[in-house]
Amino acid sequence: MVTATFLLSAFSLIxxxxxxxxxxKNIIRILLAVNILExxxxxxxxxxxxxxxxxxxxxxAPISAxxxxxxxxxxxxxxxxxxxxxxxxxxxxxxxxxxxxxxxRTLEFEPDEEDFASVEGARTLxxxxxxxxxxxxxxxxxxxxxxxxxxxxxxxxxxxx
Amino acid sequence: MKRxxxxxxxxFALVVVLLFGFISILxxxxxxxxxxxxxxxxxHRVSYxxxxxxxxxxxxxxxxxxEPGGRDYEDGAANVVTSVVVDYRMLDTFGEVLVLFAAxxxxxxxxxxxxRVVEHxxxxxxxTAVPLVMLFAIITGAYIVLHGHLTPGGGFPGGAIIASGFxxxxxxxxxxxxxxxxxxxxxxxxxxxxxxxxxxxxxxGSLFANFIATGTLGATISAGTVLIIYLLIGIKVxxxxxxxxxxxxxxxxxxxx
Amino acid sequence: MEIWxxxxxxxxxxxxxxxxFQRSLRNSIITFGIISLMSALIMxxxxxxxxxxxxxxxxxxxxxxxxxxxxxRVEEDGYDEKK
Numbered sequence: 001m002v003t004a005t006f007l008l009s010a011f012s013l014i015x016x017x018x019x020x021x022x023x024x025k026n027i028i029r030i031l032l033a034v035n036i037l038e039x040x041x042x043x044x045x046x047x048x049x050x051x052x053x054x055x056x057x058x059x060x061a062p063i064s065a066x067x068x069x070x071x072x073x074x075x076x077x078x079x080x081x082x083x084x085x086x087x088x089x090x091x092x093x094x095x096x097x098x099x100x101x102x103x104x105r106t107l108e109f110e111p112d113e114e115d116f117a118s119v120e121g122a123r124t125l126x127x128x129x130x131x132x133x134x135x136x137x138x139x140x141x142x143x144x145x146x147x148x149x150x151x152x153x154x155x156x157x158x159x160x161x
Numbered sequence: 162m163k164r165x166x167x168x169x170x171x172x173f174a175l176v177v178v179l180l181f182g183f184i185s186i187l188x189x190x191x192x193x194x195x196x197x198x199x200x201x202x203x204x205h206r207v208s209y210x211x212x213x214x215x216x217x218x219x220x221x222x223x224x225x226x227x228e229p230g231g232r233d234y235e236d237g238a239a240n241v242v243t244s245v246v247v248d249y250r251m252l253d254t255f256g257e258v259l260v261l262f263a264a265x266x267x268x269x270x271x272x273x274x275x276x277r278v279v280e281h282x283x284x285x286x287x288x289t290a291v292p293l294v295m296l297f298a299i300i301t302g303a304y305i306v307l308h309g310h311l312t313p314g315g316g317f318p319g320g321a322i323i324a325s326g327f328x329x330x331x332x333x334x335x336x337x338x339x340x341x342x343x344x345x346x347x348x349x350x351x352x353x354x355x356x357x358x359x360x361x362x363x364x365x366g367s368l369f370a371n372f373i374a375t376g377t378l379g380a381t382i383s384a385g386t387v388l389i390i391y392l393l394i395g396i397k398v399x400x401x402x403x404x405x406x407x408x409x410x411x412x413x414x415x416x417x418x
Numbered sequence: 419m420e421i422w423x424x425x426x427x428x429x430x431x432x433x434x435x436x437x438x439f440q441r442s443l444r445n446s447i448i449t450f451g452i453i454s455l456m457s458a459l460i461m462x463x464x465x466x467x468x469x470x471x472x473x474x475x476x477x478x479x480x481x482x483x484x485x486x487x488x489x490x491r492v493e494e495d496g497y498d499e500k501k
Contacts, residue, residue: 012434015179028488046466051203057212059228059229070241071464074208074211305471313468314468314471405484
């Protein structure tokens, strides 16, 4: 009964995470739903190794082949890796979201006219976009080509100092 | 039109999710061939060999005993999860170290600069308390890292706790949070992990093999390369998480520690 | 002892649904931190202590903090969620 409760709650978290990924518009809410999905998957993996009445897998008394009162240590080892990788993925996704907000001025996930206009219209929009929020902003060094107008070259020069 | 669209998307997602849940539960509780998900006892699982420390010689598993105080097991860590993560499946942990490194490099590359905003200093209570709390955080983190092979913990949560100590310093004192020393320390620790693996390759024939004699099970200095690798992983994760958090908090780059 | 497992499980699922349907982003991130902490508790109940301390220190503390820092940056650039 306890094992069934663990499994069911982990599986429900996975279902809620999938639903959130499919229906939300705000990018930070989508990332929260992805994180809920990853939490659910980790819980599900650990609960596959739970035995009723098992102990934590640390050897404090002599054990032998007929006396193994532990829970399964292999899913725990896999989940340890998965939690840390989830943090790395979330950090990188949030860095990309900050860039996206600088460019598009919105955190919604809808396409706007920029995606449907012609190439010439998109170039005009990019050249006139108001990116004057950072102090060390460089000018648009490549007018007429599709290079994004954040001041990447200035940032690279400053970082290589 | 917009409202109608949202309702249709929500209903469609709900139907997809419920269908997926229903099919998964049917597939998992299927007991037609006599075996269910819980038929395998610990004797029949892979962890049987991990717990009895007889992976290289599986025929010895049925009469092997492991006890604290015994010497020269295949892998001398008392914490079985640590021995699986750092010794038996070290290649997966090395892949995870690489993924964290790529994430930290990506955040450092892609981060935007902040506007010059006027920020108020932290209050005197915070400024007095933070050095004391930082001391306890770093000591606790170091304890958790160093005793990874005896108690629950290890390099990953210990490194996160040490990084939390440094994050407190960034937030309370407004010192420049992007420091070069974090990145240098992280790279050196990563190279150290690879060096330990290559030494194992040349001495014993397989990457990340345990080439130091594993001592007594349960002693503080035991378990060969497990202690060294977890120490390096702790330093690497602490430096990485502090540098990722420094990039998110923002500030000027400061050359030198 | 079993009743606490059921209570925690139900609270986690209700909190997960609340994360998606709350109006303000700040409330969503706080609720997500609470879900992470409850998941660490359930892992400790399953006698997986390594995983519990890793999830508590990385999932509940650092991930929530990173979400808050990026929300603060986005609001500095002029994001207003009541628009």
